[in-house]
Amino acid sequence: MQIINNPNKTDWKAILERPTQTVNDIEGIVTNVFQDVVAKGDAAIKAYTVRFDGVDLETNIVSTKEIEAAINTVPENLKKAIKTAKANIESFHKAQRTAKVEVETTNGVSCWQEKRPIEKVGLYIPGGTAPLFSTVLMLAVPAQIAGCKEIVLCSPPNKQGELAPEILFAANLCGVTKIIKVGGIQAVAGLTFGTETIPQVYKIFGPGNQFVTVAKQLATKHGVAIDMPAGPSELLVVADKSANASYIASDLLSQAEHGVDSQVLLVSTSQSIIEDVSAEIEKQLAVLPRQAIAEKAIANSKLIYVENHELALEMINEYGPEHFIICTEENDFYVDGIRNAGSVFIGDYTPESAGDYASGTNHTLPTNGFSKAYSGVNLDSFLKQMTFQKISKAGLLNIGETIELMAEAEGLQAHKNAVSIRLKDLQ
Numbered sequence: 293m294q295i296i297n298n299p300n301k302t303d304w305k306a307i308l309e310r311p312t313q314t315v316n317d318i319e320g321i322v323t324n325v326f327q328d329v330v331a332k333g334d335a336a337i338k339a340y341t342v343r344f345d346g347v348d349l350e351t352n353i354v355s356t357k358e359i360e361a362a363i364n365t366v367p368e369n370l371k372k373a374i375k376t377a378k379a380n381i382e383s384f385h386k387a388q389r390t391a392k393v394e395v396e397t398t399n400g401v402s403c404w405q406e407k408r409p410i411e412k413v414g415l416y417i418p419g420g421t422a423p424l425f426s427t428v429l430m431l432a433v434p435a436q437i438a439g440c441k442e443i444v445l446c447s448p449p450n451k452q453g454e455l456a457p458e459i460l461f462a463a464n465l466c467g468v469t470k471i472i473k474v475g476g477i478q479a480v481a482g483l484t485f486g487t488e489t490i491p492q493v494y495k496i497f498g499p500g501n502q503f504v505t506v507a508k509q510l511a512t513k514h515g516v517a518i519d520m521p522a523g524p525s526e527l528l529v530v531a532d533k534s535a536n537a538s539y540i541a542s543d544l545l546s547q548a549e550h551g552v553d554s555q556v557l558l559v560s561t562s563q564s565i566i567e568d569v570s571a572e573i574e575k576q577l578a579v580l581p582r583q584a585i586a587e588k589a590i591a592n593s594k595l596i597y598v599e600n601h602e603l604a605l606e607m608i609n610e611y612g613p614e615h616f617i618i619c620t621e622e623n624d625f626y627v628d629g630i631r632n633a634g635s636v637f638i639g640d641y642t643p644e645s646a647g648d649y650a651s652g653t654n655h656t657l658p659t660n661g662f663s664k665a666y667s668g669v670n671l672d673s674f675l676k677q678m679t680f681q682k683i684s685k686a687g688l689l690n691i692g693e694t695i696e697l698m699a700e701a702e703g704l705q706a707h708k709n710a711v712s713i714r715l716k717d718l719q
Contacts, residue, residue: 293558293573295566295595308611310526310660311553311592318506322477326510329481334488340478347453353489354455354471359464362457374462377650378429384652385434388671400687407675409439410517412491414483415468416498416508419448419475422550422582423456424499430654430669431497432466438674443468444491446483448475476500480507484516495519497669499656502553519673520658520666524553527644528613530604530626531569533562535619536640540565541572543617543644548589549582556593557611559604561620566595605629612663615644632664685718 299307328336334352342348366374394404415431418424428445435443445468447455455473463471472490474482479490486492495517496508505523512518527547529540544556560566573590580586598604601622608616612632620626623638630636634657635647648655658666667673683691692715699707 293570293590293593293595295570295597297563297597298599299596304607304610307594307596308557308607310524310555318503319510322503322507322510325477325507326481326484326514329478329487330485334490337474337478337482337487337490340476341449341474344476344478345448346451347449349449349453349473351489352449352473354460354473358454359460359471362455362460363464365457366461370458371461373650374425374429374458374465377426378433378462378465380650380652381429381433381654382437385437385654385671389437398687398690400684400690401681402683402687403679403681405677405679407672407677409441410495410674410676411440412442412493412495413440413444413674414491414493414496414498415443415445416475416479416483416496416500416504417445417447417459418498418500418504419450419455419459423447423459425456425458425462426649427498427656428459428462428466428468430656432463432468434654434669434671435497435674436467438671440674442470442491442493444470444472444483444493446472446474446479446490448479449473477503477507480504480511484511484514492516495674497656497673498522499525499659501551519656519669521660521662522656523659524555525550525615526555526557526613526659527615527617528557528559528608528611529617530608530620531558531560531562531565532601532620532622533565534621535560535562535565537565537568537572538576539640539643540569540617540619541576544569544573544593545576545580545586545590546643546645546648547615548586548593549580550585550589552585552588553592554589556589557613558595559607560595560597561600561604563597566597570595601625608633612658612661614657614659614663615647617642617644632661634658634663634668688714689718 392406396402413435417427445463482490483493483496497519499522502523505521508518525547531540547554547556609632614634616633617637618626619640637644647653654669656669692711695711696708
């Protein structure tokens with residue numbers, strides 16, 4: 293990892309740059325796949341699955357028989373762990389329910405807000421080098437709590453044309469209504485436009501590589517909403533001399549092993565901690581099964597020394613990390629001052645892995661600085677907030693003139709007439 297000492301603020305933007313391609317680099321590829329899926333439907337999906345996943349499927353729909361067989365192959369202790377994680381995620385997301393909000397803004401004018409589920413949602417579950425069955429829990433649990441009618445899951449098959457048994461077990465456990473063996477851009481395209489086997493949905497959720505992220509962003513041009521731009525994983529740790537170097541190194545590597553385009557950063561007010569963490573990373577990296585992947589991510593990552601906590605916090609807010617771990621003697625300073633982060637982990641005994649799996653918070657989070665404007669997935673992500681109003685005769689008499697004056701001032705006579713004609717009858 294590159295060590296950077298006391299960088300000037302003018303250099304922060306370059307130092308904090310993510311190792312990702314731009315939308316422009318990928319958009320042409322995504323557009324071509326989208327056009328093929330619109331024109332050819334499942335035939336295009338099949339062709340891209342052969343091309344990118346190396347398998348020719350007779351059908352991309354997962355059958356009940358496949359689900360039952362997969363459930364039987366998942367070890368009992370892992371089933372128990374998945375159920376425990378599900379229970380914690382349920383507890384946290386159920387607590388996010390809010391009551392109907394109702395106000396009489398003026399005598400006779402009642403306004404209220406209610407939440408209704410998004411009827412059709414698509415969940416993208418990355419496969420590839422690490423099938424993320426934990427992401428099934430993070431997306432399907434709140435979708436089920438919200439009451440979504442159709443929950444369609446897409447995930448890329450392996451070379452044998454199968455999905456990981458753990459993915460199928462988690463999907464079955466969480467009420468997923470349809471499971472499709474398809475990944476990448478073509479999965480997003482299928483969910484966006486619909487095919488003979490893939491239902492069109494109203495909103496697409498889930499992380500993915502840079503191609504999936506851009507595909508989701510382009511899906512919004514075709515009337516489909518997305519949770520957020522959630523691309524390659526990233527983690528920033530802030531630490532001072534009180535921190536445990538081995539803990540920090542393990543956290544940094546836990547994200548580095550996600551993929552070669554992941555990025556991890558340490559911002560520290562202690563040069564000795566930076567040196568110790570650097571040594572620990574080399575030590576722990578040497579024995580990781582995913583060493584080759586983590587090494588490439590580490591090459592994109594940095595250890596940054598700054599003089600004080602104030603500078604550190606300013607830099608962190610500028611970066612806007614997906615995951616943010618605080619290991620200092622001034623934890624409250626960072627907790628109170630952080631404005632831009634997807635999810636925050638506080639103290640030596642709160643590893644990022646806890647949020648990835650079982651603490652209860654959601655691990656589907658904004659990356660690439662989008663935490664400055666986006667929230668991570670939560671219960672409200674699967675709900676729409678609808679407003680209602682009901683005005684009595686007295687209520688219209690109370691606000692009618694206000695509406696008339698404002699409509700006339702904007703030059704919208706028909707708006708005024710819609711009130712005036714009623715007021716005439718009432719008067």
